[in-house]
Each structure stands twice: as structure tokens, then as C-alpha cells.
Amino acid sequence: MRLAAPPPDNEPAGHLNVFLGALRNNGQVCGTDWPIVMDNGCCVATVLAPAADSLDERYHGTYVRKCIAEARQVGITFACSPIGPACDCADACACANPSAYVLFTTFLTLESPVRCMDCFGPVPLYPFTARPNADFHDVISWQSDYQSCDHLQMNCTVLERAATRQMSVIDSALAAAGRACCARLSELAGKPFYYYLYRDKGRSAAREAQRRCPACDGPWHLPATLHGCFDLRCDNCRLLSNLAFNLRRPNDDSR
Ligand SMILES: [Zn+2]
Ligand SMILES: [Zn+2]
The missing domain is CATH 3.30.70 (Alpha-Beta Plaits)
Structure with missing residues (x-):
């Protein structure tokens, strides 16, 4: 463009x-x-x-x-x-009526931080229509903060543990901001918005299998990995996570 x-x-x-x-x-x-x-x-x-x-x-x-x-x-x-379609972006969601959305980005992502829960394609923010005298500055700020943390944890030199913690635990400032964005977007869209908690390392497969939803302590293991990334989902708390990457089988990580 x-x-x-x-x-x-x-x-x-x-x-x-x-x-x-x-x-x-x-x-x-x-x-x-x-x-x-x-x-x-x-x-x-x-x-x-x-x-x-x-x-x-x-x-x-x-x-x-x-x-x-x-x-x-x-x-x-x-x-x-317009110049032409971008060559290095994920295919946009084309679902007629997505059942839910997830706030998701990585240090590599260029696209919108909203993904369709059904096809995992990126969904632009503007169709959710911000209220008059408002925009999606909070969502864009969250995306920028998340990507900054993801960069730090990928580079493994500066603030790696602190950045990983921000992405992983439910009571971090990053997660609080992201969940507030999910709540506002959910209200605008009239659909559930899920928040993803990154999981880097776990101590053992057995302990990983015992993980409970960090908000309600309920069971949240999915029968199969969703969109190559999510192994855990709590529909009550609208949270997603993955099994620790160091305990996944080699081909599991398509992130
Ligand atoms: Zn879709
Ligand atoms: Zn829960």
C-alpha cells in the first residue's frame, strides 16, 4: 500500500x-x-x-x-x-462468522494481534469498531509490549527471565493489559476473546500433565493441540496455553 x-x-x-x-x-x-x-x-x-x-x-x-x-x-x-498482496504474512481469516477470537502475536508477527479461533487467520481490528473518540491504542500497545518481551526472551541476553515471566504468568502487567483488551474487544464483538499464556519450560511431563487453569484451578487440557500451538484452554476464564516447549515432542512446535 x-x-x-x-x-x-x-x-x-x-x-x-x-x-x-x-x-x-x-x-x-x-x-x-x-x-x-x-x-x-x-x-x-x-x-x-x-x-x-x-x-x-x-x-x-x-x-x-x-x-x-x-x-x-x-x-x-x-x-x-494498493501495490499487491504481502508475501510473508499469514492468510487472513475468511470465516463468515468466527465463534471466538484470540489475542496473539510473536516477535516475528507483522499482522493484526487478533486471530480467529476457528482458522487462526489474522483478523483486522477496525471491523470491531471502536466507540466514538476511541481507537485500539490499548491493543496496539499490548502487541508492542508483548513483542518487546518476546524479543528479549528470544535473544536470551537482557532481561530474559523477567520478559518470559511477563508472557507466562496471569498476574503480570502484560497479561493484565492483554486480558483487559480481550474484555473490551469481546464487548465490542459480542464474541469470546481468549488470552494466551506462553509456557517456555516445565520440570517434567508428569507435572505438565497436572497443570490447572491459573485463574480458576479447573482442568484445561485439550484432547489435541489446536492450531499447532495451544494444548490448554479454559472456556470459563478464556485462557489458552501450551505444554512447555522443552517437554514437547520435536515436531510439536510449529510456533
Ligand atoms: Zn477464521
Ligand atoms: Zn479457568
Whole structure:
């Protein structure tokens, strides 16, 4: 997706940056990598969008509309045109009526942090329609925090244990923020939203088999691994987890 903001005066790059930030917080643009270049007198950014029509006006929320109006006042207009499908992203969910969703991301993920529980395809945020004068800043912040923790635990050098703990335990600040996002999105969608608790290492397979839901202490082992990642699910508490990666069979980890 190319976004152009002519003409090259009145700080168009600044307005384009603010506009892209508003689109990101509304789920219409993914990630934060959007180098801005000059092309034929226009500021142009190449961005990743969840779908070919993600930048349609009908999906704009309060803040996106505000950015457009403010830019227009100084003679700047935004135009966009799709380039083509992204080559390295998971296939978007095409289910007509997903039964539930899960908040899920990793340090490698570029797509929306909302996944369909039925097909595990990414689902854009904007169709959930934030209330007036709101956006999905909380969800985008959670995604950014989660990815930061995942980076730290993958790199194994700085704050590895602390980062892993944030991703793994239910009473961490990261889990609390993520579960609050799930509750708000669930209210907007009228569907269950699940939160995933990462499980890195376990002491033994026997102890792993005895794990209980950390919120209600109920049984939560699934009969089979779901979407190559989830082995445990509590439908009461809307939580998901995996069997410890160090105790899984070699081919189990398709994460
Ligand atoms: Zn789906
Ligand atoms: Zn539970």
C-alpha cells in the first residue's frame, strides 16, 4: 500500500507520520516500519495493511478523520493505492462468522494481534469498531509490549527471565493489559476473546500433565493441540496455553 501526501510544503512528512500513527491505532495499518520518501513532489510511504480495502474511508475512526481534517486545513491531502498482496504474512481469516477470537502475536508477527479461533487467520481490528473518540491504542500497545518481551526472551541476553515471566504468568502487567483488551474487544464483538499464556519450560511431563487453569484451578487440557500451538484452554476464564516447549515432542512446535 502506497500513501501519498502532496504537496511538499507545510511539513507533509510530519502530517503523514501522524496520519499513519492514527491508522495504526485503528488497526488499518500494521507495524511501524514506514520509511517516507519523496516521489514526484509527493511524500510517499509504503505500509502493510490487513486487507486491500483497509484504508477505505468507511473504516476511519474519530482520530483518523481528525488527522485528515487537520491536514486539509494546511492544504495537504492523502491518497492511497494498493501495490499487491504481502508475501510473508499469514492468510487472513475468511470465516463468515468466527465463534471466538484470540489475542496473539510473536516477535516475528507483522499482522493484526487478533486471530480467529476457528482458522487462526489474522483478523483486522477496525471491523470491531471502536466507540466514538476511541481507537485500539490499548491493543496496539499490548502487541508492542508483548513483542518487546518476546524479543528479549528470544535473544536470551537482557532481561530474559523477567520478559518470559511477563508472557507466562496471569498476574503480570502484560497479561493484565492483554486480558483487559480481550474484555473490551469481546464487548465490542459480542464474541469470546481468549488470552494466551506462553509456557517456555516445565520440570517434567508428569507435572505438565497436572497443570490447572491459573485463574480458576479447573482442568484445561485439550484432547489435541489446536492450531499447532495451544494444548490448554479454559472456556470459563478464556485462557489458552501450551505444554512447555522443552517437554514437547520435536515436531510439536510449529510456533
Ligand atoms: Zn477464521
Ligand atoms: Zn479457568
